[in-house]
Amino acid sequence: MSVQIPKEKLEKWADYLLDYSMDGVQKEDIIMLKGEPITWPLLSVLQDKIFAAGGIADMNLVAPDNDRGKVWGASMARYGTEEQIKRVPQWHIDRYKAMTKYIEVLGSENPQLYANVPEATSQAIMRVDEPIKEIRLLKPWVLTLFPTQGFADMEGMTLERYTEVIVNASMVDPRMLDEVEEDIYRLMSVSKQIRIVTEHPHNHRELELTMDIDQRNAIKCTGKRNFPDGEVFTSPNAGTVQGEIFVDLPVSFVGQDIQGIYLKFKNGVIIDYKAEKGHDVLTKIIETDQGSHRLGEVALGMNNGIEEVLKHPLFVEKVGGTLHIAIGASYPECYVDDPASAEGQKLADELFKQGKLNRSAQHVDIVTDFRPGGTGRAVYLDDVKLEMKNNIWVVPEAHKIKEPFGMESRW
DSSP: OOOOOOHHHHHHHHHIIIIIITOOOOTTOEEEEEEOGGGHHHHHHHHHHHHHTTOEEEEEEOOTTSGGGOSSOHHHHHHOOHHHHTOOOHHHHHHHHHOSEEEEEEOOSOGGGGSSOOHHHHHHHHHHHHHHHHHHHTSOEEEEEOOOHHHHHHHTOOHHHHHHHHHHHHTSOGGGHHHHHHHHHHHHHHOSEEEEEEEOTTTOOEEEEEEEOTTOOOEEESSSSEESOOEEEEOOOGGGOEEEEEEOSOEEETTEEEEEEEEEEETTEEEEEEEEEOHHHHHHHHTSSSGGGSEEEEEEEOBOOOSSOOSSHHHHTTBTTEEEEEEEOOOGGGTOSOTTSHHHHHHHHHHHHTTSSOOOSOEEEEEEEOSTTSSEEEEEETTEEOEEETTEEEOOGGGOOOSOOOGGGGO
16 A cells, blocks of 8 residues: 655655755755655655756665665575675665765565565675665765555554654654754763663663763754654763663564663673563674674654654654663764764774774664653763653753853863
């Protein structure tokens, strides 16, 4: 079943992505548009607008058996060898190098086509795709989610209701988030540590996870990278993550659900883990490479306009009153101000050698709910316990940073 979205809403959605998220289309732009054919209604509008503005749209249509258009899909994972997987075509790499901006429209016709693939070849595909992912991350990029029957089925929703939730969230002006996130952003920017307290739902044991975020850039997310958006994140000093956490909200990964995740860290490394649902999937994620045994991100969800909590990471991680951590790769922009520059790349390489910046083929967000009924109990930035108002994280009045604030004040 195909989804029907009014043309005027597709136009508004595309305008947000191009004019706001991508800061407009210049004549020298080569903008890659990537997605499965089922997402064509939005891809088509984006393509038309790019050409009309004088830019070039590079339409990268993804095979339905390929999760997010990696260099290889499920067919290679099932029938190919690790030697074949390493033979990445040079034209594929060159295509990503040639683009100036990147828009990915998520949405799958049938997520089961790329589920339950062999572990060894699946991890090998993740590894060879990592350098291509790094090329993309160093350029302006944005992800958005298009409603499909396959994803609606995963959520246990009708296509009509699922479409309503996705489209309504995508019609909201993302600039409204800027003020909502400002106080949290300011405090996170000057904090040295984040401490997360959760409760194990079965034995009611209090769990505590700490990590050093000193001299890390905090990032406000207002629709520049994800759309819809709503989070404030940073990447921790990877080797400093210590303790335990319970993550309760379900997330979908390559067409399979994971829920009820327990993680234990020592000196930055996951030394014990369990999932009540999807444990085998969690194992595949963590055992991908050395970096997938570490954390790459910690973030607070700040959007209270999402009508339902969906399993898709793009939505569930943005829900106001949640916190998510990411297993795997760090974001370079949290460590250096210009990660695309030669100087920035050199500094990032040095921080990687020091064990502060994490690199991995994986970056998987998992989400804990701190709203009533969730397993989250408290979040502290240094000694400041964050509060919640209308399902949005807020800084207590006495700890708000009210003087003029710029990046230079972080130091």
